[in-house]
Amino acid sequence: xxxxxxxxxxxxxxxxxxxxxxxxxxxxxxxxxxxxxxxxxxxxxxxxxxxxxxxxxxxxxxxxxxxxxxxxxxxxxxxxxxxxxxxxxxxxxxxxxxxxxxxxxxxxxxxxxxxxxxxxxxxxxxxxxxxxxxxxxxxxxxxxxxxxxxxxxxxxxxxxxxxxxxxxxxxxxxxxxxxxxxxxxxxxxxxxxxxxxxxxxxxxxxxxxxxxxxxxxxxxxxxxxxxxxxxxxxxxxxxxxxxxxxxxxxxxxxxxxxxxxxxxxxxxxxxxxxxxxxxxxxxxxxxxxxxxxxxxxxxxxxxxxxxxxxx
Numbered sequence: 001x002x003x004x005x006x007x008x009x010x011x012x013x014x015x016x017x018x019x020x021x022x023x024x025x026x027x028x029x030x031x032x033x034x035x036x037x038x039x040x041x042x043x044x045x046x047x048x049x050x051x052x053x054x055x056x057x058x059x060x061x062x063x064x065x066x067x068x069x070x071x072x073x074x075x076x077x078x079x080x081x082x083x084x085x086x087x088x089x090x091x092x093x094x095x096x097x098x099x100x101x102x103x104x105x106x107x108x109x110x111x112x113x114x115x116x117x118x119x120x121x122x123x124x125x126x127x128x129x130x131x132x133x134x135x136x137x138x139x140x141x142x143x144x145x146x147x148x149x150x151x152x153x154x155x156x157x158x159x160x161x162x163x164x165x166x167x168x169x170x171x172x173x174x175x176x177x178x179x180x181x182x183x184x185x186x187x188x189x190x191x192x193x194x195x196x197x198x199x200x201x202x203x204x205x206x207x208x209x210x211x212x213x214x215x216x217x218x219x220x221x222x223x224x225x226x227x228x229x230x231x232x233x234x235x236x237x238x239x240x241x242x243x244x245x246x247x248x249x250x251x252x253x254x255x256x257x258x259x260x261x262x263x264x265x266x267x268x269x270x271x272x273x274x275x276x277x278x279x280x281x282x283x284x285x286x287x288x289x290x291x292x293x294x295x296x297x298x299x300x301x302x303x304x305x306x307x308x309x310x311x
Contacts, residue, residue, distance in 0.1 A: 015051035016190070019091030021084050021106060022098025023055035023066060026124055029170040030095065031055060033198030035073050036172075049193055053077045054087045088115035093190060096123040096133075100309060103128055107136035120187045121160045122194065126213065127309025130160045130181065159183055161191045164213030165198065166220050174199030177212040210306040211299065218302050222295060227252075 018034070020027045031053065038048035053076060057063050063081040070077050080087060084106055088094050094116060098106055103125055106112075116137060123133060137158060161183060165176035176195040180203045183191075195201045204212035227248065234244035258268060273280040286292070 015047060016049065016092040017052040017054065017090060018050045018093045018095060018194075019054040019056070019087040020095045020097050021056050021087065022096065022102065023057055023079070024097065024099070025167065026165075026169075027055065027095070027097030028066065028069070029167050029174075030097065030124070030165070030194075030198060031070070031077075032170045033172055033174075034194060035070065035077065037197035038076070039073065049190075050093075051076070054091055055079045056084050056087050057081055085109055085111040085115055088112060088119075091119070093120045093122065093194075095194075096121065096125055096128075098125070100125045100127055103133065104136050107133065108139040113137050113139075116158060118157045119159065120190055121158065122191055123160060123162050124164060125162075126164070126217075127210075127306045128162070129310045130162065130179075132310060133160055134158055159187050161187065162209060163191065163195055164209075164217050165195065166217045168220075169198035172198055175216045176201045177204045177209070177216045178202070179209045180205055210310075211303040213306060214299055214302045219299070222298050222302075226291075226295075 020031055023031060034050060035053060038050055041048040053073075055066055055077065057066065057079065058081065060081045063079045066079045067077075070079075089111075096103070096106075121133075123130075125133075161181065162179040163176050165174040168174045169176075174195075176199060178191060178195065178201055192201060202212070202216075230248055231241055231244050234248075235241050255268075259265070269279075269283060273283065
């Protein structure tokens with residue numbers, strides 16, 4: 001049973017239990033951010049919205065690594081190997097963070113549908129539409145009493161919210177896109193609160209979720225290619241890579257600040273470029289190599305792949 005009686009019919013209580021199912025790289029990043037926020041709330045004499053955390057992994061070795069990594073949080077965190085259904089039963093909120101290809105195995109396990117009934121389920125799985133997740137969860141129809149005429153879904157209230165973020169969640173600097181789907185307000189509030197603890201959030205319509213997820217998550221990997229290329233150029237010109245990285249990292253922060261203040265990328269390029277200058281020379285080189293098209297193409301390809309995985 002859920003520790004605090006959270007369900008789809010009433011407001012969420014303080015001090016909820018959050019279960020992270022498949023606490024790998026992304027799950028750990030979210031866990032780190034939310035644990036830290038809750039610890040700060042306690043230190044300030046406030047009641048944390050989430051008081052207890054359950055993290056499931058596949059092996060005892062992985063469990064021990066998590067226990068060691070988060071040992072300072074003591075009794076707030078419990079790490080278990082392999083017992084996903086039990087963790088779902090005990091939690092008020094369930095965050096699905098396993099590898100996408102494991103979703104069917106995890107969610108079709110006997111007892112899952114009953115364990116998730118009426119609870120908030122947050123999914124950070126790539127290419128996993130709500131209907132696909134529901135079909136997995138409702139796989140074991142015999143968990144619910146039916147009279148042969150009623151649809152099994154009448155006995156099962158599934159509140160699934162999809163979100164996509166990036167690894168900067170661990171440092172409280174992620175961008176999370178949250179799919180806009182009908183949901184009881186208190187569940188909307190919990191979803192928003194969780195991801196607000198690890199950075200900023202933005203709502204996206206269901207038909208834009210795949211491209212939104214790419215922008216929030218995968219785009220960091222794409223930008224790292226440009227970052228590496230610029231570093232290579234600096235090294236070729238005689239600068240130490242560590243020094244170049246320090247300078248370029250701050251330049252990225254500078255660019256992000258200007259963009260957040262409302263500057264348009266094209267206008268920024270104009271401001272940086274002077275006649276016969278170094279900036280316009282470099283920009284012309286990029287255009288000759290179709291770099292802009294390459295980045296545009298990678299977003300389109302990645303979005304398409306996300307949709308294909310979800311079929």
